[in-house]
Amino acid sequence: MNWGSWSAFWDMGGRGLFVWGSYGALLIMVITELAALRHTRKAALRALQEDHDS
């Protein structure tokens, strides 16, 4: 085990800003992409449905 405590874990030997800035960006980008995937799928299905109904 590398970390004696949670604060040591978040501190990352004084490099927390850089390490968590990287992993935070990964998290934000993945969430954004998943939301975009869901959004475009819903829009495509809605267009298909409307086209079908009319």
Next chain:
Amino acid sequence: MARSEQQSNERYGGRWFWRYASPSAFFAPAGRIETLCWVLAAVLAAIGLYLGFFVAPTDAQQGEAYRVIFIHVPAAWMAMVIYLAMAFWSLLGLWLGTRLSFMMSHALAPTGALMAVLSLWTGALWGRPTWGTYWVWDARLTSTLILFFLYVGYMALAAAFDDRRKGDRAAALIALVGAINVPIIYFSVKWWNTLHQGSSVRPGSSSMATIMLAAMLIMTFAFWAYSIAAAMHRLRTIIIEREGNAAWLRASVLGGKR
């Protein structure tokens, strides 16, 4: 199945490649691949992050800052691999005129762009504590920035034409021409004197500790699975958008609501 597809299946003897080259045939398998890859991505990422943060030791030279490597290298690799995959499908589309090829290429582009941004961003945050700067105009960094612009150009071109076929072809051309940039990125650290370090991982040898390498490779597989899952999802959406008139698709996605 559309009449022309039926004819082409007959013409090519119904070989598996041609069978799955039609959007109708690949729609369901793409969904199964997508589900499998989401699961793989989650499991591999959990293992990789556990190894990377709790098992891999502190680096003797870089301290904890090196832990950025577990996403920086996989993202940089994926940015290059996805671009090559796009170029491959674009070539196939231009050469054989298969509809699914262009769709495949379009489905990959946004995830490739995301990987390029992620590799640049994590590289900047890693460069600051280790090199003392977020950015330098060296060959590796500059060619990766160009890769990002190529992704953006590809997506812009694909969307720029009212005639979808023109957009497909214009974007395919930029995918093919831009592919020359990928070997330039890969070999840039050899060809030029760069601030960016050389490859830590080469076939048959590696300069990394085994546990660090294992965590990085597992994260790489997680990124592969994620990229495939995202691309398959996008592919299915594109099929819904483009093949909306086909009876099979209506039956498949609108289901009982018909």
